[in-house]
Amino acid sequence: MEFTYLDNAATTPMATEVVDVISEQMANNFGNASATNYFGRQARKVLDESRHTIAQSINAKDSEIVFTSGGTESDNTAVIETALSRQKLGKHIITTAVEHEAILKSMAYLETLGFDITYLKPNRRGEITVDQVKTALTDDTILVTVMYGNNETGAKNPIAEIGNLLKDHQAFFHTDAVQAYGQEDIDVHAEHIDMMSTSAHKINGPKFIGFLYINDDIHIPSFVKGGDQETKRRAGTENVPAIAGFAQAVKLITPEVKDERRDRYFGFKQKIQEILKANDVPFEVNGPTDEHALNHVFNLYLPGIDRGVLLTRLDLEQFAVSGGSACTAGSLEPSHVLVAMFGEDSPKINDSIRISFGKDNTEDEIVKFSNKLVDIIKDLTN
Template structure:
């Protein structure tokens, strides 16, 4: 049986260019980048080159990039680092109800240390407004953390407008751009963000590697303590092969390639929706309209069909999709994102929705087959 992967918001397969770059690095570039001999200098040169590639991709300065183990560490570093460094200026933080668990659970932890968190509600498209942020700001607000693109419904937040609101406020502005970076054009200057976290495995790079952009004007307490790596900002010997793999994935994402990718993924999404409609499937879109969302993320309410049943039967037919964030896939808890946009945790779509996320390896033919499989699952269950 052929298996088709439509869960790219959870993780993406590594591209052949990344595999080649990492294989070479694993075979030859074993030196510790902190060592002063030839092998160390070679690794340090590769580290510097990778940092430069990544900084250029978001219009940042080279020394504003900190390599991390991924999005979770990046989010934790940004949030906890800000709290530790700027807590003397206040203990109020603003975020949204639909953030990734790496943000929300870190916020919950901070409440045990005496911080007060404001969770902004979102509309049915999963959006907050700059006006909401402005209204929630207080003199003691030290951090605003709002994701760029949502991993479950694909909503794209007005980050630049929020950045403009915060321009003359003391609050540090962090955005989790893990889901958006491989799809959207990111410019930290235009966005007005101070901190931005990324994970490599969302853009056909390796797992266990990511980076945190930290504006040169921000000086956070280190989250990791030990050696003097990453300019004293993140201790631990750098993972050179993975960093090279991440940089290669970034190289592959030229502006032209990103534009072509967006168009391709948007087209695949529209084909699926057209096929489902033609098949008579009773469904509705959760969140923003397709053209207003991240092009690779589609969340649909498959009316009357329990999510767990749909997931199992689609898997048996060879199609991998999900019911929400991969980080909570093993949980019986309903999606906090769907609850936030619907406003009722007992609404049927909370337990009858699927997230389908597209990637580079998906084809028009495979999307037609997925639509056919979804229609079969719905008909078999509903009769």
């Protein structure tokens, strides 16, 4: 019996085509992309082609893509460097209470430096509204950072509307799109996004590589100090094999593939609910159940079922799911996302699990998982 992997919001397995590209680059293209010799030029060619592929995927210019070590560095760079470089214009920042830890811990650091942070609370669907941003906005606001889609509930935020609100304001607009990139149709210019963070390992690419989109009109210092790589916006020798692998992962997600996956994942959500209802298992969905959600993320509240016990039982039955963000899942602390949505006394905090789908999942796997979930819940409640 093989494991069924349903934790794709935490990370995804590398696609075979991505592994092949990385292996080929590691074996045959070892040059430093900053060197002017033959080997450096070959590496630079791969770097430039990869940057172009990725820029096209979000309707950006090649010059607006800055390669980083992943989502955390991209988030840290956008938030901390914007704050430190623009504090003479104001020290007010707007974010949400359901952001990834890479944003929230950056905010906590900035608070120690005297910055004033407004944390917008979501509604019970996990969403932030443009009116909340408008109400919180002041003349001193220098940055607004709102995630594109939540990594625990899948709730999407009105990014284009927020971008339109801010287009004539001094505040830079950043969005953490680590979960949304590759799932949603993103156009950074049409949505008036100034900066956007991504990570390759969420789209069947390699770990420890991502990019920060920075609009050409935006100027912030490099977070990593050192050489003049990435046109002086991110120091450090470029990881050409990983970048080439990232670009290959992007190439695999054609518009047709993206549409097919979204439809399939939505069907998976429907199938799980159908089987739970047919077996009289009580449950609630944490987050939107319509088009306002990332379809690959599904958060279930199962009343009276301790998530720790359930996750262990599922793991023993060779089904891999999670209790929330992979960055905090090993902690005894409750999900800050569910706390923000429902309050710290809600039973949903301890009785919810996250199921997240990937490109290799099949309906047969979902049916088997759902039936096993029913069996375990009935065993725990009898």
